[in-house]
Amino acid sequence: MALQGNLEDFNILNIFQMIKLEGKTGRLTLVDNDDLVKVTFDKGSIIYAEGTANRDEARIRGTLVSNSLVSVDEWARLKKEHDDKLKPYWELLAKKIEAQVLIELIKRQVIDTVYNSMRWKRGNYEFSVIKGLKYNDKVMRPMDVDALLMEGCRIADEWPKLVTSIPPMDTFIVKNIIGEDEDDTLASKAVGQKGSGYKASLEYEILTTRGVELADSDVAVLCVIGEGKTVKEILDSARQGHFDSLEAVKRMLGLNIIKPAKKKRAVKAKGSGGKLVQYLVVLVLLVVVFTGLGLKFVSWPATMEKQARGMENVQKLQAVAGLKRIEKGLRIYLKLNGKLPGSIHDLVSTGIVSTANIMDPWKNPYQLKFKDDKFTLYSTGPDTFLATDDIYIPPLT
Structure with missing residues (x-):
């Protein structure tokens, strides 16, 4: 040679x-x-x-x-x-x-x-x-x-x-999960809560509630974006090969989990640190509220029995999974807003769950009822006019 x-x-x-x-x-x-x-x-x-x-x-x-x-x-x-x-x-x-x-x-x-x-x-x-x-x-x-x-x-x-198939390498990319001004500090669970990393983040809870499951290569990219990076900076930062990161960027752009944006100024506005402290205080107070009051479900009514006739097991399981997804969405909404939503449609308008996720396997809307500081979450089952085939979270006994 x-x-x-x-x-x-x-x-x-x-x-x-x-x-x-x-x-x-x-x-x-x-x-x-x-x-x-x-x-x-x-x-x-x-x-x-x-x-x-x-x-x-x-x-x-x-x-x-x-x-x-x-x-x-x-x-x-x-x-x-x-x-x-x-x-x-x-x-x-x-x-x-x-x-x-x-x-x-x-x-x-x-x-x-x-x-x-x-x-x-x-x-x-x-x-x-x-x-x-x-x-x-x-x-x-x-x-x-x-x-x-x-x-x-x-x-x-x-x-x-x-x-x-993706924007140029110098395009500035930000996360698009929680909101327009997403901040990593707000994506973390409350202070003192167990767990760390992506699966301990609010972003994980929101995406799983929407039914989105990320591959490891997607998570590797998401975890390094922070408050925003160019595509090239993302490739350099993720702990994996450039090609894997590039594929992950394409996938998450398609899912609208990340998006192109204008680069923000490096210097934050005066008083932003105080705002962050306020957010953290709210999160800590929410932990206290959860501990003191809890999210209790009303027995609705106590004499009601489940009826399996006319309902396939797979539809029951799907309904239970859907109810759990909405229950998780309620907790996310409470963390973000400091109060429970006015209706189940507020979860859709804030992007926590999709419109499809508020419908049960029988194409009927899931039911969310409030009473004082408690709520009841259930599906009306195959028939909207029968109470005996309703499905509750947790199941009524």
């Missing part, structure tokens, strides 16, 4: 395969104008890959800060040490984050960089042999070229179609 040449004469796929077959150790450098990729091999296996310094630094910072692996201040100190001592970020990070996380981040950079290089159609390449190559094999694990090429070819083929 020639040690240098043009990609138009010898494509990147053939170059990778040749290096593997010959079991070479060294560094392949690809250059196209200002773009640069370096891939390091050990006996034909890929151990490391990097792009331009600015691109790699943006990815490292985005992942570390957005996933709370380091704070903004810690990153500033890390960058200063990197610039002053000219030490690689991975060497500095080895002292600050867990080894398994470091392995994950390096592997992700290598894979994304190799996949990116496989989309190159032009540019120059040069392979330099390295004798006595030394590297930290505890964090830089050799990767099989064939496995990377197989998946890389698929992604290289699908990438252009995927990119053209």
Whole structure:
């Protein structure tokens, strides 16, 4: 294999395969104008890959800060040490984050960089042999070229179609679950409540109430958006491959879970901190209210018995699931507004549940009745004029 040449004469796929077959150790450098990729091999296996310094630094910072692996201040100190001592970020990070996380981040950079290089159609390449190559094999694990090429070819083929199906990379994206001015602090459960992460968030409760179940790759993207990021920043920040993140962005845009928006000013209006405190106080007070009063259901009436005749089991189960969904929606509404809704339709108007979700399996609206600080939630069953086939949450005994 020639040690240098043009990609138009010898494509990147053939170059990778040749290096593997010959079991070479060294560094392949690809250059196209200002773009640069370096891939390091050990006996034909890929151990490391990097792009331009600015691109790699943006990815490292985005992942570390957005996933709370380091704070903004810690990153500033890390960058200063990197610039002053000219030490690689991975060497500095080895002292600050867990080894398994470091392995994950390096592997992700290598894979994304190799996949990116496989989309190159032009540019120059040069392979330099390295004798006595030394590297930290505890964090830089050799990767099989064939496995990377197989998946890389698929992604290289699908990438252009995927990119053209979403807004441009510099488009600012925000979450669109709770409201226009959604804030991560309002998406969390009340102070002191057990659980953390997406499944402990108000966003999770709202989406599950709507019947929306997110894939792990969707959650990885949703968790790093914060108060908004560009598409490129999202790709750099999520703890997964760029292609997986791009697919997740497309899916959630289609579901209207996220949306393009104008970038907000970095400086918040005066007094916003006080407003946040007010929200937190309200949430804490709601916990006290829940503990003191509880959401009690009225026996309606106590002598009523369920009648299974004429109702299939599957419809019963669907009705119970629908009632539970609305019950959860009531709790979400109470958290957001500090009071129960005036009617079940308020849950629809605020986007907590859809219109379809307030109808039971027999296409009749679920019934919500209020009395003082209590409510009763039920389905009228197959017949709207019979009380004996009504379905309650919880079931009447």
